[in-house]
Amino acid sequence: MCGITGFIGASAQPAEAMRDQVRRMAGAIAHRGPDHDGQWVDAAQRVALGHRRLAIVDLSPQGAQPMVSHCGRYVVAYNGEIYNHLELRSVLGPLPWRGHSDTETLLAAFSRWGVVEALPRLVGMFAIAVWDRETHSLTLVRDRMGEKPLYWGHLPNGDMVFGSELKALRVHPEWRGDIDRDALTLYLRHSAVPAPWSIYRGVRKLEPGAWVRCAAGRADEHGRWWRIDEAARHGLARRVETAAWTDAEATDRLEALLLQAVRSQLLADVPLGAFLSGGVDSSTVVAMMVRGARERVRTFAIGFDHPGFDEAGHARAVATHLGTEHTELRVSAADALAVVPRLPRMYDEPFADSSQIPTALVTAMARRGVVVALSGDGGDELFAGYNRYLIADRLWHRIGRVPLPLRRIAARALLGVDAGTWSALADRLQALRPARQRHAEVGPKLHKLARCVLPMPTLEAMHRALASQWLEPAALVEGGHEPATAFDEARHDGPDGIERMCLLDQRTYLPDDILVKVDRAAMAVSLETRVPLLDHRVVEFAWQIPLHFKLRDGQTKWLLRQVLYRHVPPHLIERPKQGFAVPLQAWLRGPLRDWAEALLDERRLRDDGSLVPGPIRSAWASLLAGDGHWAGALWNVLMWQAWRQEVGAR
Numbered sequence: 001m002c003g004i005t006g007f008i009g010a011s012a013q014p015a016e017a018m019r020d021q022v023r024r025m026a027g028a029i030a031h032r033g034p035d036h037d038g039q040w041v042d043a044a045q046r047v048a049l050g051h052r053r054l055a056i057v058d059l060s061p062q063g064a065q066p067m068v069s070h071c072g073r074y075v076v077a078y079n080g081e082i083y084n085h086l087e088l089r090s091v092l093g094p095l096p097w098r099g100h101s102d103t104e105t106l107l108a109a110f111s112r113w114g115v116v117e118a119l120p121r122l123v124g125m126f127a128i129a130v131w132d133r134e135t136h137s138l139t140l141v142r143d144r145m146g147e148k149p150l151y152w153g154h155l156p157n158g159d160m161v162f163g164s165e166l167k168a169l170r171v172h173p174e175w176r177g178d179i180d181r182d183a184l185t186l187y188l189r190h191s192a193v194p195a196p197w198s199i200y201r202g203v204r205k206l207e208p209g210a211w212v213r214c215a216a217g218r219a220d221e222h223g224r225w226w227r228i229d230e231a232a233r234h235g236l237a238r239r240v241e242t243a244a245w246t247d248a249e250a251t252d253r254l255e256a257l258l259l260q261a262v263r264s265q266l267l268a269d270v271p272l273g274a275f276l277s278g279g280v281d282s283s284t285v286v287a288m289m290v291r292g293a294r295e296r297v298r299t300f301a302i303g304f305d306h307p308g309f310d311e312a313g314h315a316r317a318v319a320t321h322l323g324t325e326h327t328e329l330r331v332s333a334a335d336a337l338a339v340v341p342r343l344p345r346m347y348d349e350p351f352a353d354s355s356q357i358p359t360a361l362v363t364a365m366a367r368r369g370v371v372v373a374l375s376g377d378g379g380d381e382l383f384a385g386y387n388r389y390l391i392a393d394r395l396w397h398r399i400g401r402v403p404l405p406l407r408r409i410a411a412r413a414l415l416g417v418d419a420g421t422w423s424a425l426a427d428r429l430q431a432l433r434p435a436r437q438r439h440a441e442v443g444p445k446l447h448k449l450a451r452c453v454l455p456m457p458t459l460e461a462m463h464r465a466l467a468s469q470w471l472e473p474a475a476l477v478e479g480g481h482e483p484a485t486a487f488d489e490a491r492h493d494g495p496d497g498i499e500r501m502c503l504l505d506q507r508t509y510l511p512d513d514i515l516v517k518v519d520r521a522a523m524a525v526s527l528e529t530r531v532p533l534l535d536h537r538v539v540e541f542a543w544q545i546p547l548h549f550k551l552r553d554g555q556t557k558w559l560l561r562q563v564l565y566r567h568v569p570p571h572l573i574e575r576p577k578q579g580f581a582v583p584l585q586a587w588l589r590g591p592l593r594d595w596a597e598a599l600l601d602e603r604r605l606r607d608d609g610s611l612v613p614g615p616i617r618s619a620w621a622s623l624l625a626g627d628g629h630w631a632g633a634l635w636n637v638l639m640w641q642a643w644r645q646e647v648g649a650r
Helices: 014-025 087-094 102-113 115-121 164-171 179-189 228-237 247-264 279-290 312-322 332-335 339-347 356-367 387-399 402-416 418-427 444-452 457-464 498-507 509-523 535-543 556-565 584-589 593-599 604-609 613-624 627-646
Strands: 001-008 036-044 047-053 076-082 123-132 137-142 151-154 160-163 203-205 208-216 219-224 272-275 298-304 325-331 371-376 527-532
Touching: 001 014, 001 076, 001 123, 001 164, 014 036, 014 047, 014 164, 047 076, 047 123, 076 102, 076 613, 087 102, 102 115, 102 123, 115 137, 115 208, 123 356, 137 160, 160 164, 179 457, 179 509, 179 627, 228 498, 228 535, 247 535, 247 556, 272 279, 272 356, 272 418, 279 312, 279 371, 279 556, 298 312, 298 356, 312 325, 325 356, 339 356, 339 509, 339 627, 356 457, 356 509, 387 457, 387 498, 402 444, 418 444, 444 627, 457 498, 509 527, 584 593, 584 613, 584 627, 593 627, 604 613, 604 627, 613 627
Parallel strands: 272 298, 272 371, 298 325, 371 527
Antiparallel strands: 001 047, 001 160, 036 047, 076 123, 123 137, 137 208, 151 160, 151 203, 208 219
C-alpha cells in the first residue's frame, strides 16, 4: 500500500525543479507511505513520477519505487498488492530477480505481455502509473472493483497530473481548484462524489477496471479492461448450470473460493489482522483466516457507550469462539465526536457517510497492533445483504400493484404527521409486546417509506430514492445540474429487479462510498486494508448463482451464512442488521448542535454562494423537531461546509 503521484509537463523544466515538484506532491500524501519517498524524472520527456512507500512485501530497498523494469522500457509507481505475484513469477520463468516484491513481478509481466494485456492475469487491488520509455506515454490503471483510488486530469497550463489523493494535485503550482457544481449535486444525493467525477473541474477519478494513456501533445486514450456489467452478464449466462446445484454443492464451492481469496491475502512481511464486527461478512473473513493462517489471528473491534449502536459484545463472542487474539476499544460519545474536526482533511474531498467516524476509530486502533487489516466489505452488495433488497422482495411487489395516485395520497398522509408523533404513537401501541419484537424509530421509517417507496413509479426509482440523501439535489446547488449516472442508463441484457439493484450498488455505492471510507481512514494512519470478498473470482461466482442462493425465506446473504455456520454457530450471528452506524440524529440535536448551527447559518450559506439556504434550513428545523430522516441529508451539507472551510474551496 502506497501513495503515487506525478505529472507530464506542458513545458520544459530543469530535472531538479521537476524532482522537487513531484517530491512536494508526494509529501502531501506521506501518510499513505511513511517508510520511503522516491522520485523518477525524465526532463527530456517532461515526466515525473513520485511514490510514498508503506512497506508490506519485501521491506528491503529492492522493493522501493519508482522502479524500472529489467528491460529498461517501463518505469512504475504503484499502489496496492498483487496477491498472485508468486504464481506469476513461476509463469514468467527464471529472471534476474532483484528481490521478492510484487512490484518487480508487475514490471516483468508488463515487459512480457504488454501493460493492458497483462492486467487480466493480475489478482489484486491496485492503482498503477507506468511510463513507457519507447512510446513516451503514461498509462494509468485502476483495479477491477475500485479498491484503490486514482485521480487524474489536465491543469489550465496543459500539465497532466495524477495522484492517489487530491491532496497531491493541490500542491502543484498550476493548481486552480474550481468546484464542479454538477459534481456537488451528485455528492449531495449520494454522500460521495461518484466516479468518474471529482469535486473539481478538470479532474476525474479513474473508474474501476479502466485505463487511460496520456502523452504530451497527443489525445488521451481510454479503455476498460474489466467491467462488472460483463461479469454480471457472463454469470447470468451460467445460471442453467448453477441452478442445478444442491445447497451443499453451492456452499462447498463458495467456501473454497473464500478460503483461496483469504489465504492469498495473508501474504505480508509485517503484522496482519482483521476488523471484526460480529456480523456475517467480517466473521466469515475471520473464520477463513483462522483456517488459513499459520499464526493466531488478531482481530479488532470497537464498542460504543450508546447501547443501540454497540456491536462489541457480538464481536467478542465470535472472537472467543474462533480463538482469535481480540482487541476491543470502548468509545465514548466524546471520543467519537473528537474525530469530526479531522474528517474534512482525512477524506480529501466532500464525503458524508457517517460511519466514517467509527471507521476512523477502528483503523487507528488496529494500526497500533498491525500494519495490514482484512475487512468484510462487499458481502452486502455481492450477496444481497441490504434491507432495501428485502423491501423490494417483501414489499414492493405488493405495493407496486396499488395504483400510483393512491400510493402518493398515502405518502402525503404519512408525511402530514411529524415523525416524532408517529414514533410516540408506535411506542404506546408496542408497550405490551416483548422488547425483541418492538420496532425502533417507527416515525423516521414511516417517513422514509412515504418519501422513497410509496410515490415511486418503478422499482428502479425506489432503489435510487433509497440510495439518496437528497431526492432533488440540483435544487440545493446554485447553478448546479445533476449529470446522468448509472441509475439513468437504459436496461438491455443485464439483470432485472433485485439483482439490478445489486449491480448498481456494485458499480456505485461500493467503490464510491464503502471503499473510499475505509481507504482514506486507514491510510490516514498508514494502515493497509484488504478486502477478500472482492477477489474477482468471488465476485464472478456471486453473479453465477441464482438469487435464491442469496435471498431465501426473508433472509439475506443466505449462501454466505451457510459457509459461516460451518465455523460459527448461528446464535452468535443472527440478529437484525445494524451496520456500522452512529447515533447521528442525537449528536446533531445534542453535542454537535452548536457546530452544526454555525455551519448551517443562513447568512453563511448565502454568503458562501454554492447552496440554496431555504431547503437546508427547513430540514434542520425538522430534525430539531424530531424527524431523524433528515440526519443523513444534513450530514452531507455539514461535511461539504466543513470541507470547504478546510481547503478554502471556491
